[in-house]
Amino acid sequence: MELRLYDTFTREKRPFRPIDDKNVRMYVCGPTVYDFAHIGNARPLIVFDVLFRLLRQIYGKDHVTYVRNITDVDDKINARAALDFPGLPLNEAIRRVTEVTASQFLADAAALGCLEPTVQPRATDFVLPRADGKADMVTLIKQLIARGHAYEAAGEVLFDVRSMPDYGALSGRKLDEQLAGARVAVDAHKRNPADFVLWKQSSADEPGWDSPWGRGRPGWHIECSAMSAAYLGEVFDIHGGGLDLIFPHHENEIAQSRCAHGTDVMANYWMHNEFVQVEGEKMSKSLGNFVTIRELLADWPGEVLRLNMLKMHYRSPADWTLRGVEESARTLDDWYRVAADASGDKPAAAVMAALSDDLNTPQAIAELHALRGRAAAGADADRASFASSLRFLGFLSESAAQWESRKQAASGVDADKVDLLITARAEARARKDFKESDRIRDELVAMGIVIKDGKGADGKPVTTWEVAR
Ligand SMILES: [Zn+2]
Structure with a gap:
């Protein structure tokens, strides 16, 4: 049986061939933890969990690495923290927001029957160079600058989209069209309007890390380039996420990873789920x-x-x-x-x-x-x-x-009372008191109970019941 997957990049279903069938590697963009996950967020969780299970079944449980990150540094988090905890110092408020939201997210995922990914890295652990030598954002940004793909301007480090001839290949957006589009905001410090932020300055009360470009924080896209390289290497098998991430997020991940590592691809299969x-x-x-x-x-x-x-x-x-x-x-x-x-x-x-x-x-x-x-x-x-x-x-x-029993508990039905009524109804029927047996049936229906009359193995009448949905 051959596994075939639709690849957004080539726009076709292709046979899946892993780089290493002893270690099949998949990365899926996880949540930015500032708010409760909604039903739209549940879709990639469940879809890629099914793919994870399928890969484990085909290649063996110990031969699949599934990385799903948690974005715990983002300006949306800062805004939520300031709103929810106005009396607290911002960094303390941020910690509260991300801890509560991340643990709720993990609880939701478990309740939806999703297996835990192999690794769930948090972005804030991958900003600065690490003791274990795994990829990090500051080192990636330094590589991009050294290779001529990024530059510093007005306190930011920006990716130079013109430095990458095939920028836009995943989404099919041509750079010239993007540049002509009025919707791209023109910032005076950018070489090209489509250049995107790798690093930005933080004010004293914003979360920040000391970097070669001053105290600041990473842009969103660079997080996933660092965490995927940290656990899956420079090129891996499958990258997934929701359709809304194709542009700009995945496009920019590809630009960063390929240009920093000098590779032709970031991942061999790009998979995107539709909206809800x-x-x-x-x-x-x-x-x-x-x-x-x-x-x-x-x-x-x-x-x-x-x-x-x-x-x-x-x-x-x-x-x-x-x-x-x-x-x-x-x-x-x-x-x-x-x-x-x-x-x-x-x-x-x-x-x-x-x-x-x-x-x-x-x-x-x-x-x-x-x-x-x-x-x-x-x-x-x-x-x-x-x-x-x-x-x-x-x-x-x-x-x-x-x-x-959980269904009954959730419906607030008293199972003992139902059993008593069903016994009373059976007795009424046995003595042919159909008025009484009908009355009891109506009472059960009013309680939200559906009854089924059948025959047991011994041929005697048996009544079963369930809670109506
Ligand atoms: Zn991502």
């Missing part, structure tokens, strides 16, 4: 439809959110709807009933094949539905294959009983 809309509309704070992962987790198990996201292919825009989430919840309730207590550790070949085709998760889910049908028909091998496919994709982290 909410109920058919673009998500924005002003529209009031800005949904955080945290809010969703208050109402739904993380696995429901995960399944709902994976129903849509990562390169298609996703429409996040309550209806979709409810349907995903019903699907998982059913899958838990059929599979949760089956063991097995080999995902089904059909599921692997779907994922190997550029992470075709809608197809993988269709295969899961087919497997579910066979598993419910009874063969142990099918149940094992179904259960291990689900676990491989990050589902079935609980037992069927845990799943059901």
